[in-house]
Amino acid sequence: MQSSPPQEPQWSPAVTAQRSPRDLAGPWHSEAACRRDEAGLFFAPSQEPTAARLSREQAAKSVCARCPVLLECREHALVQPEPYGVWGGLTAAERRVVLSRRRRREAAASGGRSPDISRIA
Template structure:
């Protein structure tokens, strides 16, 4: 008999949390900036998206998934592209430091 204990679980069970997202019925353009959007317009749009994230029961699952896959665009789990980049850069720096010490 084949050992399946190391295989990932059913897809539905891994992603079911997404059905609980507060963003589920919101226009996706709120979470992704249009080409050329800059300055205060971009900041206001991102803040509106983050306000929805702040009410979301699965915000942390969304955030961790976006960091895990290094999502390059949009607001995910209440974090902007720049905020995710900063977190990932710090995680990478810490991992490199641990590796250097070990």
């Protein structure tokens, strides 16, 4: 009787992950429009005058507006949270407003209850 070589066990995940072509090509930031621009456009120099800051931020936002990964970038900056610079077309101050609104919405959705920490473990 001839024995056959052992076979690799057949394994398949319970849930098939949906992967976009962007996932297969690399991280989202590899496609960011800003990777070709000066970082100084997206991050303020120290003691920048208000008019210069507003002009620089507007220029950065115009780069963001044509970016194919704008939403991924924005979400990254909100989740991290990134404390400085223009990310996903939003300044740090604008991101703080978005985060504050999210927290209020989440609190309203949970009925104003604080999470039960004893259940988290």
